[in-house]
Amino acid sequence: MSGHSKWHNIQKTKGAADAKRSQAFTKIARELIVAVKEGGSGDPNNNSRLATVIAKAKAVNMPNDNIKRTIDKALGAGNTDNYENVTYEGYGPNGVAVIVEALTDNRQRTAPEVRHYFDKFGGNLGAVGCVSWSFDRKGVIVIDNSEGELDEDTVMMDALEAGAADFEADGEALEITTDPDAFNDVVKALEAKGYSFVNADIEMVPQNYVTLESEDDVKNMEKLIDFLEENDDVQNVWHNWQQD
Template structure:
């Protein structure tokens, strides 16, 4: 896959993300509850959306007890959590494309908050489809490349059904069709691989480099503020970070 490494874009903020581990677990748990409810099953073998969220949870080092407890909660008759998926598109500084995926129980709360942040630190909220055309939906698996042979990983990934692999920044990034994501995860886990990241994501087709220091600071603030919002699940952008 051409284009700048997605992992390169996020690894600089990984330390900050690790410090917010409880918040990350809370967001994954919300996603898991939605997956169980919409899929009608707490068994990942019969619920592909749940299987994908569990892969994401494992890559984030979410304990198995937390995963089981969340699934049990979602299956409980007394659970009244009712979240809907909403996607916002807009622009950061200097036209950087931004996609915000949220799970919310109140659109009237979430939309103004996302709009405010895009207005404050970027160029504002856009119409549906204004930037998503420049992203591809892909399964993304990231492996620590230390002690792994690139040719072997490539062969295993392709045999598992992956589309492509990149080697960069001490990691291997494996890309899959979203529909093949769970099968590729299962096949590679069966060969003993563990992932630094495993999720279906919006991958940019091209990247924008920011050179103005104020733009860089505002883009960092925008990402941090969006990720700190309880309703926001994922933030995708095409900012090329050094």
């Protein structure tokens, strides 16, 4: 996970997350609904995808009442929400690989909007599979250690004993990676030991990273990410830009 620097300044990251919390809750609620409908159960013990989304929701401090209410809504006979998973792939400025995961009830709305962002900020939308080959799907769990209260070796041993694949201490963050199939078990084991997370999700992790030297490219890449993340249909944006 060397170079996976999104958690380099965890306090700054948490502040940005707090500012977008309402939007994050709305997007996670959509993921919860889809997980319940596709998994056929509102019980995370019998629905692995739902368990994954609940872990993600807890990491951004979504209240348990909100989570339960959304699950109950998805189970209700009158629920007509009908979202589908759509993935877009393309290139940002100077060839940065970008994957956009969306949940939409209208592809005819979402696809042109995503394409417009790529075109506007120096990139281009490509075919499915054009960049995903250079990413690995991994469970990523991040623990805040900005106060230095946790012993890194202890956390590492707890994580590895729980079934994690790797551990890295990156400044203020302790980052644990797992095989996607082991993610929910690792989350449960670490929660049972009293750990809480600032991130817990299955991510697309780049195999290689690229840097941007041009100030214009940096600004355009930042804008591309911002516009994509602000779109209501977009759930996740993965890329291989190595940010300072």
